[in-house]
Amino acid sequence: MLCFNNRGIYRSCDEDFRLNESGSLGVPPEQVDAYCGGSCLTETNMVLNCLEGIMKNFRFYNAATIKDVKDTVSAVCSDGPNRGNLQF
Template identity: 40%
Template sequence: MARVISRVLVLASFLFLASAHFSSTGVVAQENPQGEVNLNKNTAYNNAVKCFQNATAVCQTLGFSLNETGKLNINSTIQKQYCEGGCANQTLVELKCVSNVYAEFRFNNAATVSDVQNAIQTGCSTGNFTVIPSPSGANPLKIFGGSFWIILLATFLHLTYVSS
């Protein structure tokens, strides 16, 4: 009889711990889109879009929230309020979240996260918040990756050798 009670207690403990683990895991994934890794592109894109839901109520009320269109609805008349009121920093935090969730994220206007970050930085200093998508998202340094520096070094060494 004692063995049966012991087994029931072990089973009950296991079920309790398992249910606590799975229920808390789901909550974390819903609250933090960065909590899931190794996702397929569609799921990663959808999770990246969830990053835009982290905008503060103040920024949303003022119409300063960013979404998947990639358009910043900021002009020079509200530049100071956007840039100095914390909404620009909040948008940059959202963009960092997007980049962490899905590094290859593209907005509907074909802009990259970096393109929008550049538009915010330029806009806060000049008043022009136009997002200019990079041509086909190509970043020459990213295309070559680490081999860019090897190619550059080899070219330099070759020129040094040829000139001597």
Template identity: 45%
Template sequence: MFCCNSGSAQDELQEQSITKALSCFDNKLIYVGCNEAYRLNPSGNINIPAEATDFFCSGPCQTETELVLDCIDRILSNFVFYNKATLSQMRYVLRAGCSYTRQRGNCNLGEYLEGEASNACKLPILSSFYLFMIVAAAVNSM
């Protein structure tokens, strides 16, 4: 006889870890000085207009975004953003976008992978799996 509930405790633990990792995006002790419009979100988007690159990279935003990535990594090291970006890919894009190379201002992971360049710091929106997990976690916590 097969048991339909095998792994349910593991699923619940994974769901709790995802919920905790997602709380890093709203942590008031991490995001203190960065304008909300420039913050990394669970979709993997960093929306920085080209004219705000210096503000983002030289002000608190880059540092606070790195802290969010550290927070997530401590909770769930295999975290994947909705756009399927990993933590290491997001770190790479963030650092390259703030470097003083021809990539400065380009925080679009999709374009790094495709070899294209852009001045917009916006990552493509992909996977709905984690969106489902967030909704499920929210419903279960009510």
């Protein structure tokens, strides 16, 4: 829980858009550009790096690994066909 509730990590990202223990992000499709182009993407990656530094084998409640979430976030924010698909 240290990484999810760290005030040094999450400073600017709206609480609704933050990655949580369930492995989901509450980013509606119309907000993907704001998420990917703003502090939320940076802060999400900081949380993932924090988790990885503490427990490399961490699994979210939905059974996703840190790598799964990193790959999904990368695809969501890419210019490819998965842009905006936040289904983990």
